[in-house]
Amino acid sequence: MNRNVETNGFDVSVLIPVSERPIDLETLYRETSQVLRETGYSCEFVFALEPWAESMSESLARYEEKGEPISLLRFEGGKGTTGLAKQALRHCEGRIVLVMPAYGRVKPSALPALIDAVTAGADLALARRWPRRDPRINRVQTRVLHALLARATSTRLHDVGSGVWAGRREVLEQVPLYGDFLRFLPVLAVHEGFRVEEVECPQHQSDLKARVYGPSVYLRRLLDLFALVFLTRFTHKPLRFFGLVGSVSAIAGTLVLVVVAVQRLAGQPLANRPVLLLGVLLVTLGVQAVALGLIGEIIVHLHESTGRRYRLRSKGEARGPEDGAAGSN
Amino acid sequence: MSMESSLVSIVVPLFNEEANVRPLVSAVRFALEDRSWELLLIDDGSRDGTITAAEAEVVRDNRVRLLRLARNYGQTTAMQAGFDHAGGEVVVSMDGDLQNDPRDIPRLLEKLGEGYDLVAGYRMRRRDPLITRKVPSWIANRLIRLITGVAIRDNGCSLKAYRRELLQKVELYSDQHRFIPAVAVGVAGARIAEIPVHHHPRRAGASKYGLSRVFKVLADLVTITMIRWFRESPLRMFAIGAAASTLLGILAMAAAIVSLVAFSPAKADALVLPGAALLLFGLAIYLIMLGLIAEVAVNRYATPVKIGPSRGPAE
Numbered sequence: 051m052n053r054n055v056e057t058n059g060f061d062v063s064v065l066i067p068v069s070e071r072p073i074d075l076e077t078l079y080r081e082t083s084q085v086l087r088e089t090g091y092s093c094e095f096v097f098a099l100e101p102w103a104e105s106m107s108e109s110l111a112r113y114e115e116k117g118e119p120i121s122l123l124r125f126e127g128g129k130g131t132t133g134l135a136k137q138a139l140r141h142c143e144g145r146i147v148l149v150m151p152a153y154g155r156v157k158p159s160a161l162p163a164l165i166d167a168v169t170a171g172a173d174l175a176l177a178r179r180w181p182r183r184d185p186r187i188n189r190v191q192t193r194v195l196h197a198l199l200a201r202a203t204s205t206r207l208h209d210v211g212s213g214v215w216a217g218r219r220e221v222l223e224q225v226p227l228y229g230d231f232l233r234f235l236p237v238l239a240v241h242e243g244f245r246v247e248e249v250e251c252p253q254h255q256s257d258l259k260a261r262v263y264g265p266s267v268y269l270r271r272l273l274d275l276f277a278l279v280f281l282t283r284f285t286h287k288p289l290r291f292f293g294l295v296g297s298v299s300a301i302a303g304t305l306v307l308v309v310v311a312v313q314r315l316a317g318q319p320l321a322n323r324p325v326l327l328l329g330v331l332l333v334t335l336g337v338q339a340v341a342l343g344l345i346g347e348i349i350v351h352l353h354e355s356t357g358r359r360y361r362l363r364s365k366g367e368a369r370g371p372e373d374g375a376a377g378s379n
Numbered sequence: 380m381s382m383e384s385s386l387v388s389i390v391v392p393l394f395n396e397e398a399n400v401r402p403l404v405s406a407v408r409f410a411l412e413d414r415s416w417e418l419l420l421i422d423d424g425s426r427d428g429t430i431t432a433a434e435a436e437v438v439r440d441n442r443v444r445l446l447r448l449a450r451n452y453g454q455t456t457a458m459q460a461g462f463d464h465a466g467g468e469v470v471v472s473m474d475g476d477l478q479n480d481p482r483d484i485p486r487l488l489e490k491l492g493e494g495y496d497l498v499a500g501y502r503m504r505r506r507d508p509l510i511t512r513k514v515p516s517w518i519a520n521r522l523i524r525l526i527t528g529v530a531i532r533d534n535g536c537s538l539k540a541y542r543r544e545l546l547q548k549v550e551l552y553s554d555q556h557r558f559i560p561a562v563a564v565g566v567a568g569a570r571i572a573e574i575p576v577h578h579h580p581r582r583a584g585a586s587k588y589g590l591s592r593v594f595k596v597l598a599d600l601v602t603i604t605m606i607r608w609f610r611e612s613p614l615r616m617f618a619i620g621a622a623a624s625t626l627l628g629i630l631a632m633a634a635a636i637v638s639l640v641a642f643s644p645a646k647a648d649a650l651v652l653p654g655a656a657l658l659l660f661g662l663a664i665y666l667i668m669l670g671l672i673a674e675v676a677v678n679r680y681a682t683p684v685k686i687g688p689s690r691g692p693a694e
Contacts, residue, residue: 243424243449289598321638321652330655334662337624341617341669347602348613348673352680354550360456363447365464 060119061091062165062216063144067134067232068103072152073256076109079120081158082150089162094119097152098138100127132232139222148216149232154254155179155212163249164216173221173244176207176236177214180250185260195271202279205240208248224361230270234278241282243361286354288346292339300336303329385468387416387488390461392454393433393475394423398583400432403477404443410481418443419461420475424451455556462546471540472556476584478506479538480577487540487574496545496569499560500576501533507580519557519596526604527561531573534558538576545569557596558603565607613677617670621663628659 064082068075079095086093099107099122107122114120125137135149146168148161156177167175182189192211200206215236225238240246284291306329314320389407393400400420407418420433422445433445446460458472469491473479483500490498507513516535524530534557541559548567549559563569609616635652 241450287598289602290595293598293601294594321634324651326651327654327658330658334624334658337620337662338665341620341666343598344602344605344616345669345673345676348606349676351550351602351606351610352676360452360460361449362460363449365446 060094060144062093062146062148063142064093064095064148065135065138065142066150066152067098067131068152069100069131069134073154075106079110085158085161091165094144096121096138096142098134099124130230132230135232136227146216146218147222151213154256155214156251157254160251167247167249168216168218172247174215174217174236174239174246175249176246177212177251178209178248179212179253183253184258187260198275203237203282205237207236210234210236230274286350289343292343296336296339299332303332303336386466387414387469387471388465388467389418389471390458390465391473391475392421392423392457393429395425395427395429396475396584397428397432399475399477400429404436406481410484416442417466419465420445421457421461422447423457424448455551458556459551468543469540470543470546472537474537476581478579478581483538483576490572490574491540495572496542497560497563497571498540499531499573500536500538501573502536502578503575505578515593522600526600529561529564531560555599561603613673614670617666621666624659624663628656631656
């Protein structure tokens with residue numbers, strides 16, 4: 051696996067997946083690389099490009115030819131930001147990986163603070179756009195999303211949507227990444243027990259426009275959130291979730307059935323009452339939900355006996371450095 | 380096997396037990412004076428001074444070890460982490476809140492030495508609130524006994540002693556530390572004994588249990604039982620449900636036909652009863668399909684049997 055490449059002396063890999071509405075990549079590169087170079091960290095830049103973005107990268111190719119530490123990786127399209135990042139991570143050699151979208155979110159001058167935070171001991175430093183200077187509508191969206199997020203996953207992050215964060219390699223190696231979860235990686239990292247810090251960063255000039263998306267975007271976000279809740283809370287105990295849903299439904303159905311049964315005994319006919327259907331339906335749904343939960347438990351049971359269950363921060367012996375994936379066989 | 384000489388590992392999960400760490404370690408030291416022991420403190424993501432307190436104990440006594448989990452995983456996982464890292468032939472688990480008394484440990488070990496795989500303590504004269512702790516616990520113990528068929532008086536008592544070989548066969552996850560004896564009997568065919576142990580009221584810190592535990596215990600109970608019975612053939616379990624559902628469906632259908640033939644066909648009977656029957660048939664089909672999925676899952680994870688080396692005919 052390429053992931054295990056010895057770090058080649060780079061302190062930081064800046065990973066920029068280019069899949070949606072990028073700003074001028076050359077400007078982005080020049081601004082960012084200049085700021086980072088001044089800090090004294092040695093940096094490489096990794097651009098992960100969808101096929102259509104290739105033309106945009108032509109100007110960057112010149113820098114590549116000049117021998118600047120910049121790699122332009124072209125991947126097949128349709129995988130989304132997370133897919134691009136996942137493939138490009140194999141080529142990142144830095145001790146710290148700084149991920150940022152191809153459109154400006156925070157001022158480049160704020161980036162060194164993120165790297166400093168990681169160097170100072172955080173496992174992951176997330177940029178929080180603060181103070182916000184964009185229209186109220188954007189801020190309301192951010193606030194609603196994070197209020198839901200906070201309730202659902204009990205993490206206290208304020209701006210996952212900035213999409214700018216720096217993390218130690220280990221974090222990226224240990225937090226499973228798939229689907230569209232690049233954005234929520236800091237949340238998953240908190241869940242895995244990593245130390246995640248927020249760093250306040252001034253907003254980028256190009257981030258000040260009002261943003262309202264189509265309904266499908268919000269729907270997708272909501273589904274992501276739902277998946278996230280399930281992943282962080284019930285992966286190890288699916289029956290807790292399905293069992294609750296199922297027993298509520300089954301109990302409600304049973305109550306209905308008991309009531310009509312009692313009424314039947316009291317002389318009222320049973321077979322012509324649609325409410326009977328409701329009762330049967332509720333019980334049926336309840337049994338289905340519980341059955342699904344049991345399937346989940348079977349899978350978890352089979353998987354847990356081989357998989358990883360907990361992560362240790364320290365192992366209790368003098369020789370023990372940080373322990374990675376733990377678990378007995 | 381002599382229980383006297385071998386190393387005893389004591390596993391204690393700690394979650395926000397700052398004030399209890401020091402007295403706990405002293406109590407263990409005092410109780411196990413003349414044995415070789417190690418004490419594994421497992422910090423389960425505490426947010427108070429537990430870690431500092433525990434680290435001080437580690438420095439003071441090299442038989443004390445501190446394992447730090449990366450976040451709060453819950454008591455079961457913390458315990459499992461302790462079991463995974465315990466070095467002794469015998470492992471003792473207990474709570475970090477000093478409600479268990481380390482002075483009971485030698486008696487547990489003695490009993491274990493009589494040839495048992497697991498010795499569980501049961502709390503005599505339990506010193507806990509009645510409604511929130513004792514009543515749910517009583518119900519849970521009854522349920523566990525009824526469903527698993529393993530008669531343990533006090534499943535909620537953490538003070539237990541195990542042989543290491545047993546723990547290697549038992550996998551814990553979710554909140555299943557309560558069911559170690561049941562799992563041990565079911566999976567590993569363990570011999571189990573019980574002895575009475577002391578129980579003290581909580582001296583410092585707050586209890587980490589609430590009433591929501593009852594639902595959790597129930598869900599875990601269903602899981603444990605199901606996995607014990609149907610691990611090898613989940614389709615059978617789902618087939619039982621499907622059969623029951625089909626039977627009810629047939630009954631509803633029969634009632635519908637009877638009422639159609641016997642009475643006037645124009646009434647709503649013609650809709651409701653067949654509808655109910657269809658729902659039940661649908662459920663049966665659904666359950667069978669789920670059972671098949673479960674079979675696939677079991678099959679995917681099953682490892683081929685190791686067969687002995689083949690010995691061809693002698694030449």
